[in-house]
Amino acid sequence: MPNAFAKIGASLILAVLPLFLLAQTPQELFELGTRAYRQSDYKSAAAYFEESAQKGFGAAAYHNAANSYAKMSQNGLAMLNYERARYLKPRSPETVANISALSKVSGTPEKKRSFADVFFGELSNFEWAMLAISSFWIGIIISSTCVIFRKKGNFAKISLLLSSLAFIISIAGTIYWSDMRNTAISVSQDGVLKLSPAKNAPAIAPFPEGRRGIIKERRGNYLRLQTPDKKIGWASLENVKPLR
The missing domain is CATH 1.10.287 (Helix Hairpins)
Structure with a gap:
């Protein structure tokens, strides 16, 4: 019986060991993203940078993921990751400038900065x-x-x-x-806000790619959002992504 347990234990170790050996650090993922970006493989670069950021590399990885999405004209995901980078490092002039430029390109102008914002x-x-x-x-x-x-x-x-x-x-x-x-950003070109959290609910306002909204409520796969112009409606998590 002890031999049987030993064999089972050895088998489990051999099964799990490759996972540890293949596990990549945030720095390694960031370097893989940088290499993919230089090779114009922006899809792989974005995936590597996002995983690096989620594992703790931080603002630089989110910023580079945003650059990768911008190269693919996926402005919603680019804005999402720029805002994630700004949340972690608000004093980055490059991130702030890219958000401003992307807002103009996507037709979603930023809110005028108040004294509190500054x-x-x-x-x-x-x-x-x-x-x-x-x-x-x-x-x-x-x-x-x-x-x-x-x-x-x-x-x-x-x-x-x-x-x-x-x-x-x-x-x-x-x-x-x-x-x-509590911010969510539209990542869909055809995004809309709906009257209720249901697939067939009528649309009440457009919510274009890159647009921001404050999350007021969560219900299943839907978020109740308030836009900067005070419109309130429901959006599917398929079309919007929370910042945090």
Whole structure:
């Protein structure tokens, strides 16, 4: 009996081992994508870059996946991946410029940037979250120090005020990025918004490729979206892709 278990164990190891040996790192996938892109194999390049990004390579892989889709004139998937890159690295001038250029080409103009877009867009959602955590604990430490040593000087008051202000602003930053986390983008040239989440439901508004919408509700394979011009309707996950 022990020999039988040993044989089964050995068989399982031999079956699983090739999977580990063939597993590719994000860096290797990125390099494969770069090679495919240089050979004008944009379909393979996009697949490699997206897998590299999903495994942790980040904004650069999403950006290059978007470039690959743009080369194939798949503007919806290109916009989706540019926005994914901007979510992770909002200060990339190349990504921002490509989004603007693609918006004009696809006829889906960007929303005019407000003060909030400029200010909160300087840091990523992750950076705002880290600032919120840091400022919160700095405030706790300052408050505890004042209680323990019974010191309430101007320096301590100013420091506590600044840490509190930083915490409030950073929380506002994470709230700002919540809309980005809940964004979906049309990847279909014939995309529409429907009256209800059903295949045969009547269309109520066009939702062209590359158009953005804020996700309000999920139901099965459908998303209820609100467009920048305040139109609300349902779209199939076959035609739209969530940003996150």
